Amino acid sequence: xxxxxxxxxxxxxxxxxxxxxxxxxxxxxxxxxxxxxxxxxxxxxxxxxxxxxxxxxxxxxxxxxxxxxxxxxxxxxxxxxxxxxxxxxxxxxxxxxxxxxxxxxxxxxxxxxxxxxxxxxxxxxxxxxxxxxxxxxxxxxxxxxxxxxxxxxxxxxxxxxxxxxxxxxxxxxxxxxxxxxxxxxxxxxxxxxxxxxxxxxxxxxxxxxxxxxxxxxxxxxxxxxxxxxxxxxxxxxxxxxxxxxxxxxxxxxxxxxxxxxxxxxxxxxxxxxxxxxxxxxxxxxxxxxxxxxxxxxxxxxxxxxxxxxxxxxxxxxxxxxxxxxxxxxxxxxxxxxxxxxxxxxxxxxxxxxxxxxxxxxxxxxxxxxxxxxxxxxxxxxxxxxxxxxxxxxxxxxxxxxxxxxxxxxxxxxxxxxxxxxxxxxxxxxxxxxxxxxxxxxxxxxxxxxxxxxxxxxxxxxxxxxxxxxxxxxxxxxxxxxxxxxxxxxxxxxxxxxxxxxxxxxxxxxxxxxxxxxxxxxxxxxxxxxxxxxxxxxxxxxxxxxxxxxxxxxxxxxxxxxxxxxxxxxxxxxxxxxxxxxxxxxxxxxxxxxxxxxxxxxxxxxxxxxxxxxxxxxxxxxxxxxxxxxxxxxxxxxxxxxxxxxx
Numbered sequence: 001x002x003x004x005x006x007x008x009x010x011x012x013x014x015x016x017x018x019x020x021x022x023x024x025x026x027x028x029x030x031x032x033x034x035x036x037x038x039x040x041x042x043x044x045x046x047x048x049x050x051x052x053x054x055x056x057x058x059x060x061x062x063x064x065x066x067x068x069x070x071x072x073x074x075x076x077x078x079x080x081x082x083x084x085x086x087x088x089x090x091x092x093x094x095x096x097x098x099x100x101x102x103x104x105x106x107x108x109x110x111x112x113x114x115x116x117x118x119x120x121x122x123x124x125x126x127x128x129x130x131x132x133x134x135x136x137x138x139x140x141x142x143x144x145x146x147x148x149x150x151x152x153x154x155x156x157x158x159x160x161x162x163x164x165x166x167x168x169x170x171x172x173x174x175x176x177x178x179x180x181x182x183x184x185x186x187x188x189x190x191x192x193x194x195x196x197x198x199x200x201x202x203x204x205x206x207x208x209x210x211x212x213x214x215x216x217x218x219x220x221x222x223x224x225x226x227x228x229x230x231x232x233x234x235x236x237x238x239x240x241x242x243x244x245x246x247x248x249x250x251x252x253x254x255x256x257x258x259x260x261x262x263x264x265x266x267x268x269x270x271x272x273x274x275x276x277x278x279x280x281x282x283x284x285x286x287x288x289x290x291x292x293x294x295x296x297x298x299x300x301x302x303x304x305x306x307x308x309x310x311x312x313x314x315x316x317x318x319x320x321x322x323x324x325x326x327x328x329x330x331x332x333x334x335x336x337x338x339x340x341x342x343x344x345x346x347x348x349x350x351x352x353x354x355x356x357x358x359x360x361x362x363x364x365x366x367x368x369x370x371x372x373x374x375x376x377x378x379x380x381x382x383x384x385x386x387x388x389x390x391x392x393x394x395x396x397x398x399x400x401x402x403x404x405x406x407x408x409x410x411x412x413x414x415x416x417x418x419x420x421x422x423x424x425x426x427x428x429x430x431x432x433x434x435x436x437x438x439x440x441x442x443x444x445x446x447x448x449x450x451x452x453x454x455x456x457x458x459x460x461x462x463x464x465x466x467x468x469x470x471x472x473x474x475x476x477x478x479x480x481x482x483x484x485x486x487x488x489x490x491x492x493x494x495x496x497x498x499x500x501x502x503x504x505x506x507x508x509x510x511x512x513x514x515x516x517x518x519x520x521x522x523x524x525x526x527x528x529x530x531x532x533x534x535x536x537x538x539x540x541x542x543x544x545x546x547x548x549x550x551x552x553x554x555x556x557x558x559x560x561x562x563x564x565x566x567x568x569x570x571x572x573x574x575x576x577x578x579x580x581x582x583x584x585x586x587x588x589x590x591x592x593x594x595x596x597x598x599x600x601x602x603x604x605x606x607x608x609x610x611x612x613x614x615x616x617x618x619x620x621x622x623x624x625x626x627x628x629x630x631x632x633x634x635x636x637x638x639x640x641x642x643x644x645x646x
Contacts, residue, residue, distance in 0.1 A: 002272035004161045006196045006228055009136040009269060013119040015153045023158055025278070028626045031156045035113050036062055036140070036148045037122035039104040040069040040497055042085045045123065047499075048146035052637050053646040057092045058152040063145075064113055065089050066097040066104035070497050071381040072389030081499065102354025102380045103322045105129045109213070110354055112246050112255025116231040116239075117269045121148075125539040125563055126322050126404065128219045131197075132212035133239075134231035134268070138196070139220075139539045139563050143570035143636045150640055155626060159225050159562065160278040162195045166203035168286035173439045175332065176211025177324055177402065177422040179283070180218040181291045182446045185301025187281055190532055191450065193223035194562040195278060198271065203285045204229060209238040210328040217323045218404050221298040223533060225562050231268040236261060245356075277453060284447040290425055290437055294406045295398070295417035297484070304425065305443040308436050312419070315397040317348045317430035318411075319370075320378065321385040324402035324423050325353030327360050333427035334366035336438045342374035343433030349391040351378040373431070386538075387411050387493045393418065400429040407488045407537060409513050463609055463622040468632040471607050475553045477599030478526040479585045480514070481592065485530055486537035487564065489514035490547070496540045506542060507549035515595035524551035527602055529585055531557065534575075535564025544568040544575075554604070556611065556620075558582035569627050570636040576604070581611055581618040 003011065003022055011023040015030035023029055038045050042065050057063065065085055070078055082099060089096035097107050105126055107113075114120050116134035121127060123145045130137025144154040164183070197219055199212075207215070212229050219227030229235070239261040246254045290304040319325070319333050330352065342348045350370050352358035358380060361367040371377065376391065383389040385403040393399055393412030399419065401411070406418035419435060428438035465471050492513045495501055501509075511518035528547065534557035535543060544567040547555065555568070558579035568575045581602075589597050603612040610617040633639035 002275045004275040004277065005198050005230075005269060005271040006136055006161055006226065007158065007275070008271070009117060009119055010158055012117070025158050025160045025276075027158045029156060029158065030153045031119065032153045033062070033121045033148065034115070034118040035064050035108070035120045036145050037064045037066060037104055037108055037113070037120070037124070037127065038145050039066055039124060040081070041123055041142055042088075043081045043499060045142050045145045045149070046084070046088050048142055048637055049149050052146060052150055052641045052644065054150040054644065057094065057149050060093045062152065063094045063149055064097075064108065065094060066101065066107040067099040068103045068381045069386055070388050071099035071379055072383055099381065100355055100379055102352075102356065103325065103382060105217070105322045106326070106353040106357070109133065110242065110245070110356060111253065112242055115256060116235065116264050123539065125220050125537065126217050128224065128227050129213050129217040129322060131216040131219070131226055131228035132209055134229055134235060136196070136226055136228060137216070138226045141539055141541050141563065141567045141570055143541065144566065147636055147640045150644065154636070160195045161276075162192045162197045162224070163277040163280045164197050164199050165201040165280065165282040166199060166207075166285055167201045167282065168203050168284045169206050170285050170288060173424065173441075174288050174290060175328075175422050175424070176207060176214035178288055178290050179211070179285065180215045180222070181293050181301055181420065182288045183283060184218065184222045184299050185291060185293065186446050186448050187222070187450070188299040190223060190559060191279060191281065192219070193533055193559055195224050196226040197224045197228065199227065199229045201282070205232060205234060206285070208328060209235060210326045213326070214323050221404055223536065230270070231265060236265050279453065280451045282449045287444055287447040289441040289444060290422055292400075292419050292421045292425065292435060294419035296406060296408045298406060298420065303443045304437040304441055312435040313398060314346060314400045314429055314434060316391065316393060316399040317346055317426050318384055318391070318399060318401040318403055319375075319423050319426050320349065320351035320383065321403040322353060322382070323404040325351060325357070327357050329402065329423040330357070330361045330366045330370065331364070332422070332424045334369040336424050336427040337373040337431060338369055340373055340431045342430050346430050346433055347391060348373075348375045348430040349378055349384060350375040351383060352380050355380050384411055388497070400426050400435055402426045405537065407486045410488045410493060414513060463607055464625060465607050466625055466628050466632060469606070469628045471605070473553060473604040473606070475525045475527040475602060476523070477529045477585065477602050477613070478522055478552070479589055479597040479599045480528060480530045480595065481586060481589055481597065482595070483531035484533045484536050485514060487535055487540050487543035488537055490535065490543040491540060493538070496538070496542060503549050506546045510546040510550045511596070518596050521596045521598060522550060522552065525553055526551070527553050528555045529557070529582055529599065530555065531582055531586065532559045533561060534559070535561040537561070539563045539567070541567040541571060544573050545571050548573040556581060556602075569630050572631055572633075572635040574623070574631060576611070576620045576623070578611055578618050578620040581613060
């Protein structure tokens with residue numbers, strides 16, 4: 001049977017497959033990734049690894065540690081955490097990149113861990129970036145990371161696959177960030193939600209690798225689990241440059257050579273011509289103009305000509321992050337700001353994606369141009385993008401940012417507003433004091449097409465219920481009338497990287513960013529019913545565990561982030577998908593203004609795969625044996641512990 005590029009990559013990294021078996025969308029399999037990246041959350045993964053009872057890392061070449069999130073925090077507690085991570089790496093002979101090296105995803109690319117045709121996972125939601133190098137990059141959660149350390153593998157369900165054809169050439173002044181904003185804003189109805197995307201078409205050749213990294217990175221915000229580009233001549237040239245860079249470092253730093261690149265190119269993996277795709281989309285790159293996303297939502301976009309007329313005043317501007325902190329981005333901003341000054345009322349923060357990129361920018365004069373204009377430099381790390389360190393948003397402030405997320409409360413106060421744009425637009429807006437374009441564009445909508453083929457069908461019928469798993473579950477519905485409820489809303493970023501939070505504190509923090517009244521309304525045994533794309537955003541697993549600790553039995557959503565679902569099941573917490581129930585409750589409570597609404601009693605029949613509510617039955621996808629085993633074990637850690645014989 002034919003396979004897509006992604007299905008072929010997964011097959012090559014699947015564990016325990018019988019000879020000749022090919023992997024396809026929908027399959028539950030074991031995966032053995034080439035690498036597993038963790039950053040500041042390595043400390044939490046260490047705790048999970050040790051709680052399993054594991055003493056040795058299965059394959060010390062698999063993990064990579066790259067510190068990047070809270071690097072401006074020089075408190076004794078945070079420095080002690082970093083020391084703990086480095087010591088663990090030294091003890092187990094694991095590659096370690098200290099704070100200041102760069103943002104983890106950039107480090108993975110710069111130092112040769114990501115290679116074409118490989119599967120590289122990361123305990124971070126923006127691991128999709130690796131797809132720019134024709135690799136399958138996808139996020140896993142902390143429990144998965146600990147499982148991979150201990151056994152070399154974890155479980156994964158192969159997603160449905162989307163094909164996105166890019167054709168034509170970008171206009172001058174239009175970059176990769178504009179392309180992904182156009183895709184997010186145009187195909188904004190869950191068109192690729194929980195899918196993996198393959199980018200194809202003659203337009204790909206005109207995109208630099210920096211631009212591809214921006215696009216692949218923000219397929220996360222589009223709702224996809226991965227975004228993979230082909231292995232073409234332009235990528236080969238980029239890999240040559242990386243091989244030359246590693247050669248200058250010598251020793252163990254040389255992950256591959258030019259000869260390796262040539263061999264990979266000759267043996268490169270490609271999709272079969274008749275492979276099945278759930279949906280096929282296309283975008284004419286020549287019709288893309290700069291757009292701005294927001295505020296508060298990535299999938300709400302405005303063309304620059306439209307928003308320019310509104311003169312939206314900004315207080316802060318940001319050029320940083322794993323989506324737009326590379327050399328091309330700094331060069332674009334420097335070109336816009338040459339000979340200019342940042343507006344008096346604006347604070348403009350700049351950070352390179354890595355120390356190597358900053359050195360290059362300094363050598364080429366870009367960094368000096370930005371500083372002379374009034375930019376405030378920050379170290380190479382995530383920082384403000386995740387709401388940590390200097391320059392976070394205060395109540396009432398408006399920001400224009402070259403980051404990848406603008407969720408309410410993510411970059412500071414939940415009473416602030418953030419818009420997303422390309423580096424050139426951010427720089428021009430910082431100088432003007434309001435959102436504007438450095439060059440004029442005519443307002444034209446992107447030219448797109450969409451063809452839906454449908455998902456690969458799964459077998460239906462009565463579901464086998466294993467011993468210890470409940471066949472029935474009852475509880476009150478707690479309806480949350482919102483789509484795209486992100487993990488920042490469920491569990492705030494300010495608590496995510498604290499290791500001293502008690503279970504009681506986690507439970508008390510559940511949903512406080514979404515609805516401060518949630519804790520007074522919720523009660524033990526409730527079942528949350530939510531809208532579409534529940535749990536989107538960051539990969540923080542506390543967004544699942546805090547609900548379980550609050551006494552919530554399960555989440556039932558119209559659709560949900562696959563990463564959120566992994567976190568939930570890996571921690572013994574159930575998430576079901578039932579759009580019909582969600583839609584009915586949405587209609588019933590259409591006039592309600594509350595953010596949290598107590599609803600009717602629900603009965604979940606797992607054998608029949610239906611939810612019963614006031615005499616009506618609502619079907620949901622069967623919960624098979626694989627996730628049941630995780631739930632019965634009390635989470636993936638316990639399941640791995642059992643398999644290790646502890």
